[in-house]
Amino acid sequence: MVVLGRFQPVHKGHALMIQAADSWRTENASEEGLIIAIGSSNQPPSIRNPWSSEERAAMLHAWLDSAGIEATIVTIPDIEDPPRWVSHAEKYHGGAGSIFTTDVGTAELYESSGWPVIMGGLEHRESYEGWRVRATAQMLSTVYDEDAVRSVMGATVPDEVVSYMLAEGSLARLAFMGEGGEPVG
Structure with missing residues (x-):
């Protein structure tokens, strides 16, 4: 499957x-x-x-x-x-x-x-849309308080994935991505 x-x-x-x-x-x-x-x-x-x-x-x-x-x-x-x-x-x-x-x-x-x-059925689609999760991650890309990041991201992303992203520093790059404008932060 x-x-x-x-x-x-x-x-x-x-x-x-x-x-x-x-x-x-x-x-x-x-x-x-x-x-x-x-x-x-x-x-x-x-x-x-x-x-x-x-x-x-x-x-x-x-x-x-x-x-x-x-x-x-x-x-x-x-x-x-x-x-x-x-x-x-x-x-x-x-x-x-x-x-x-x-x-x-x-x-x-x-x-x-x-x-x-x-x-399969979509559950909580309004919260679990990829673009929405990425936008939240981008907003948190310059937040260095891991507990705050875990608290906010944990609403839509499994804890193990949040831990991976924090350990690898893979949220920070989102501050410099986007469509024109200024970087986050």
């Missing part, structure tokens, strides 16, 4: 989706492994893609270990060609299995390629 996302960064919405996928897989397709596919692995650093695929994989590993979920993590570069996306992605996550998603566009692409699609 494949779970696909950009994971910029891994947030609690992703955690809920992965837990739901793993539960569904355990109950309905226990012979399938869980594959987490990190998309946009080739994108240059930007406010939309501030963390490398290696950093996102490390965030996922930190959270998966704490959640007791076993998964294989693969990275997939963008090709900017939706009709060819699934055949491209299969080179990285393997051929037809099943995909668990909360994204209608992803579901349609995979379904049209013959994949069984399991649709």
Whole structure:
């Protein structure tokens, strides 16, 4: 079973989706492994893609270990060609299995390629949107009080991921990313 996302960064919405996928897989397709596919692995650093695929994989590993979920993590570069996306992605996550998603566009692409699609529900979408999580992280990029960062980020990002970002100093770079204007701070 494949779970696909950009994971910029891994947030609690992703955690809920992965837990739901793993539960569904355990109950309905226990012979399938869980594959987490990190998309946009080739994108240059930007406010939309501030963390490398290696950093996102490390965030996922930190959270998966704490959640007791076993998964294989693969990275997939963008090709900017939706009709060819699934055949491209299969080179990285393997051929037809099943995909668990909360994204209608992803579901349609995979379904049209013959994949069984399991649709999960979105929980707390208003809080767990990637852009919103990144905007919060950017606001905190010049805050050096780790307890304050943990308190605010912990509302939307798993503790293990916040710990990784603090240990690696990967929040600070967001102060210098954005669309024009002045850097944060």
